[in-house]
Amino acid sequence: MRNEEIARxxxxxxxxxxxQNVQFKPIAYRRAAQSIEGxxxxxxxxxxxxxxKSLEEIPAIGxxxxxxxxxxxxxxxxxxxxxxxxQVPIDESLLHIGGLGPKRIKLLYNELGIKTxxxxxxxxxxxxxxxxxxxxxxxxxxxxxxxxFFKSHSRRFILGYIQKDIDLxxxxxxxxxxxxxxxxxxSARRKKETIGDLDILAISKNSSKLIxxxxxxxxxxxxLGKGLKKSTVLLQNGLQVDLxxxxxxxxxxxxQYFIGSKEHNVSLRKLxxxxxxxxxxxxxxxxxxxxxxxxxxxxYNSLGLDFIPYEIRENSGxxxxxxxxKLPKLVELKDIQGDxxxxxLQTDGTCTMEQMIEAAIKLGRKYIVFTDHTKALxxxxxxxEKALLQQIKKIEKMNKKYSEIxxxxxxxxxxxxxxNPDIDNKVLKQLDVVxxxxxxxxxxxxxxxxxxxxxxxxxxxIDIIGHPTGRKIQVREPFAIDLNKVMxxxxxxxxxxxxxxxxxxxxxxxxxxREAVNRNVKLVISTDSHHTSHLEFMKxxxxxxxxxxxxxxxxxxxxxxxxxxxxxx
DNA sequence: GCCGTTTTCGGCCCGACTGTTTTCAGTCG
Numbered sequence: 001m002r003n004e005e006i007a008r009x010x011x012x013x014x015x016x017x018x019x020q021n022v023q024f025k026p027i028a029y030r031r032a033a034q035s036i037e038g039x040x041x042x043x044x045x046x047x048x049x050x051x052x053k054s055l056e057e058i059p060a061i062g063x064x065x066x067x068x069x070x071x072x073x074x075x076x077x078x079x080x081x082x083x084x085x086x087q088v089p090i091d092e093s094l095l096h097i098g099g100l101g102p103k104r105i106k107l108l109y110n111e112l113g114i115k116t117x118x119x120x121x122x123x124x125x126x127x128x129x130x131x132x133x134x135x136x137x138x139x140x141x142x143x144x145x146x147x148x149f150f151k152s153h154s155r156r157f158i159l160g161y162i163q164k165d166i167d168l169x170x171x172x173x174x175x176x177x178x179x180x181x182x183x184x185x186x187s188a189r190r191k192k193e194t195i196g197d198l199d200i201l202a203i204s205k206n207s208s209k210l211i212x213x214x215x216x217x218x219x220x221x222x223x224l225g226k227g228l229k230k231s232t233v234l235l236q237n238g239l240q241v242d243l244x245x246x247x248x249x250x251x252x253x254x255x256q257y258f259i260g261s262k263e264h265n266v267s268l269r270k271l272x273x274x275x276x277x278x279x280x281x282x283x284x285x286x287x288x289x290x291x292x293x294x295x296x297x298x299x300y301n302s303l304g305l306d307f308i309p310y311e312i313r314e315n316s317g318x319x320x321x322x323x324x325x326k327l328p329k330l331v332e333l334k335d336i337q338g339d340x341x342x343x344x345l346q347t348d349g350t351c352t353m354e355q356m357i358e359a360a361i362k363l364g365r366k367y368i369v370f371t372d373h374t375k376a377l378x379x380x381x382x383x384x385e386k387a388l389l390q391q392i393k394k395i396e397k398m399n400k401k402y403s404e405i406x407x408x409x410x411x412x413x414x415x416x417x418x419x420n421p422d423i424d425n426k427v428l429k430q431l432d433v434v435x436x437x438x439x440x441x442x443x444x445x446x447x448x449x450x451x452x453x454x455x456x457x458x459x460x461x462i463d464i465i466g467h468p469t470g471r472k473i474q475v476r477e478p479f480a481i482d483l484n485k486v487m488x489x490x491x492x493x494x495x496x497x498x499x500x501x502x503x504x505x506x507x508x509x510x511x512x513x514r515e516a517v518n519r520n521v522k523l524v525i526s527t528d529s530h531h532t533s534h535l536e537f538m539k540x541x542x543x544x545x546x547x548x549x550x551x552x553x554x555x556x557x558x559x560x561x562x563x564x565x566x567x568x569x
Numbered sequence: 570g571c572c573g574t575t576t577t578c579g580g581c582c583c584g585a586c587t588g589t590t591t592t593c594a595g596t597c598g
C-alpha cells in the first residue's frame with residue numbers, strides 16, 4: 001500500500017502552505033491525508049479499479065487532490081509540491097522541531113536563511129536567533145533543547161511495552177491525596193499501537209499541589225511546562241506526559257476532549273455548532289447554559305449520538321454510525337475463551353508446556369493451542385514430523401493432568417517459497433489447529449508473496465494465517481502482500497486470519513481488521529506467546545480488534561471449544 | 570481545497586501555556 005507515502009506528501013503540502021500563510025487549504029490537505037491513512041485498501045488499487053471518480057468518492061478528497069494523486073501515481077511526482085518546495089526550500093525535518101511552527105520557520109528562513117535543522121542549530125549556538133524581534137533568548141534556548149530532543153527521541157513508544165509504566169504513574173497520582181480521579185486519555189486511551197506522548201486528566205480540588213507533586217515525581221527528567229491547570233514533563237524513559245487538572249463539574253467534557261482523537265473532536269464540535277451548541281473541554285453549551293459536562297455519555301447523547309467507544313474515535317464513520325444508532329458492539333477481553341498461538345521451550349519459547357498451561361488457566365482460558373515452529377525455521381529448532389507426533393502424545397498426557405483447560409495440538413508451520421507447508425500433510429491432519437506463517441522472503445514482490453499465502457490457504461489443513469503482513473512496528477515494513485486477494489481467498493476457503501497480539505506486531509492492523517469484518521472473513525486473536533507473561537498480551541490484540549470495529553461474532557476464539565473447532569476450516 | 574440538518578458559496582474547533590510583549594502571536598493538543 002502506498003497510502004502512507006502519499007498521505008505524507010499531503011501533510012508536507014499542508015505545512016508548506018501554512019508557512020506561506022495560505023488560509024484553510026492546509027486544513028483541507030491534512031484532512032485528505034488523514035482520510036488516505038485510514039483507507040483499508042491501497043489507494044493505487046482504488047485508482048486502478050475506478051480511476052479519478054473513485055478517488056473523489058473518498059471523504060475529504062475532491063477533484064484537485066484526486067488529480068494530484070493521479071499525477072503522483074503516474075509520474076512519481078507532484079508538480080504542486082515541487083513548486084512549493086522551490087518557494088519554501090526548507091528541509092522537512094524542521095517541521096518536527098518542537099516549538100517551531102510555520103510562522104517561526106518562515107521568520108527564521110526570511111531573517112537568517114535557515115533551511116535545515118543543522119542551520120538552525122548553528123544559528124542558535126551563535127546566538128543569532130535571540131536578536132530577531134518577537135523571538136528572544138528564551139526561544140533560542142528552547143530551540144536548542146528541542147533539537148537535542150528531536151535527535152534523541154524522535155520516536156514513538158509501543159503502547160504494549162509501556163502500558164505497565166503508565167499504570168504505575170496513574171497509581172502514584174491516585175495515591176497522592178490531591179486527586180479525586182485520574183484517567184489516562186489521548187492515544188493511550190484509544191489504544192493506538194504506538195503513542196507519541198501520554199495524556200492524563202485528573203480531577204482535583206488542589207490543582208497547584210497536584211501539579212507540584214507531578215513535576216517532582218522521581219522519574220521526571222525535565223519539566224517542560226507548568227501552569228495552573230496543566231503541566232508537561234519528560235520522564236527518564238523519554239516519554240512526554242501531559243497532565244491536565246480540572247474541576248469535577250467539567251469531568252465528562254474534559255475526558256471527551258482529552259481522549260480525542262483530534263479529528264473526532266473537530267467533527268463533534270462541528271456537529272455541535274450545526275445544532276447551535278458549542279462544545280469545549282468545559283462542556284456542551286447553548287449560549288451560556290450548560291447542557292452537559294460532568295458526564296461524557298450525556299455529551300454524546302445530547303448531540304443525538306450513542307456513546308462511542310474510545311477505540312474507534314478516529315472520525316472514520318463512528319459519528320455517523322452513532323447518529324443512526326448503528327455502532328458495533330465491540331468484542332471484549334472477557335469474550336475470549338482460547339488462545340491459538342503459543343510457543344514452548346521445544347522451539348523458541350522460554351517456558352515449559354506446563355508453565356504455559358498453568359499461566360493460561362490463571363487467565364481463565366478454556367482452551368489453548370501449542371503452535372511451536374516447524375523444521376524449515378532452523379534457527380528456532382523447528383519441529384519435524386516425528387517431533388510433532390511426539391508432541392501430540394505429550395499433549396494427550398497434559399489433558400489428563402489438567403482438567404480445567406483443554407490443550408490442543410498445533411503448529412506454526414512455514415509457508416515455503418512455493419506456498420506449500422514445510423510439514424507433511426499426513427502429519428498436519430493429525431493436529432487440532434494449524435497456523436501457517438510466512439517467515440522468509442519478506443522482500444518478495446507483491447505477486448509472489450500474495451500467491452504463496454493464497455496457495456497456503458488452499459491447503460485444507462491450514463486453519464489460520466499467522467501475522468498476515470509480517471510487519472514489525474519500528475523494525476520493518478509489512479511485506480508487499482495484497483490483502484484484498486488474501487481476504488477474498490480467506491473467505492472462499494474459510495481460512496481464518498490472525499490478529500497477532502504481540503505489541504510489536506499487532507498484525508493485522510486496525511484498518512485491515514475493519515475490512516475483514518466488512519467482508520465477514522473469520523478472525524482469531526492470538527498472543528504468539530514465547531513466555532508465560534506474554535499470555536496477557538491478549539488484551540492488546542482485543543484492543544486492536546476493537547479499533548477495527550470487530551464484534552464478538554467476528555472472532556472465532558470467543559466461541560466455546562466445540563464450536564471453535566467446528567468453525568475452523 | 571472540501572463540503573452541505575446553515576449551504577453549490579461561505580464557512581472551516583477551541584482553549585491553555587509560553588515568551589515576548591504590556592495586549593498578543595505563536596504553538597500545541
